[in-house]
Structure formats: C-alpha cells, structure tokens
Amino acid sequence: MRVRQSLPALVGAVALALGMSTAATAAPSAAATPCGYYSSSSDSYYNHCTNDGSRVVIEVEVSGWNYEQCVGPGITWLGSKSKVSDAWYVGRTC
Numbered sequence: 598m599r600v601r602q603s604l605p606a607l608v609g610a611v612a613l614a615l616g617m618s619t620a621a622t623a624a625p626s627a628a629a630t631p632c633g634y635y636s637s638s639s640d641s642y643y644n645h646c647t648n649d650g651s652r653v654v655i656e657v658e659v660s661g662w663n664y665e666q667c668v669g670p671g672i673t674w675l676g677s678k679s680k681v682s683d684a685w686y687v688g689r690t691c
Contacts, residue, residue: 630672634684641681643673654691658683667691 632646
C-alpha cells in the first residue's frame, strides 16, 4: 500500500525535474533578460520592458553613425555585435 501512495509522488518529482532541466536549456524570455540594450557573444538586442504595449524610439549606436528606430514591447534584434555597440531610449514614443 505504501508503494501505491508513493508512486504518484515519485512520478511527479521526476516530471518536475525533467521540466526544470528542459526550461533551463530553453532560450531566455523577455523577463529573464535585462531591460534596455544588451548583447550576446555575437548579436545586439534592445529589450523594451513594458506591460502597456507602448512603442518607443531608441537611438542605436553603430560604427560610423547612429540611427533612430521604433521598437515595441519585448526583445528587438539590432544587428551584429561587431556593428552595433549600444542603444538607448531617447524619451519619446512612436
């Protein structure tokens, strides 16, 4: 009888452990990444952290010149890290 009672707990624990290991290898979500500019080893991104759906203008710093870009909520790929070195909110919506 004890085996029957502990079997569901064991199955649940194994499923939970497998779910956690799968989640750890998945790509990071917008909530797991920093707000604003960040980069990986090869790419540059801007994460507009908002829950109101607003779109904002950012200035993107690129080798040789800067440009403005309108971004929505979440992560926006800006380009190769070798070309894009920074990005920031300029204070207005789009």
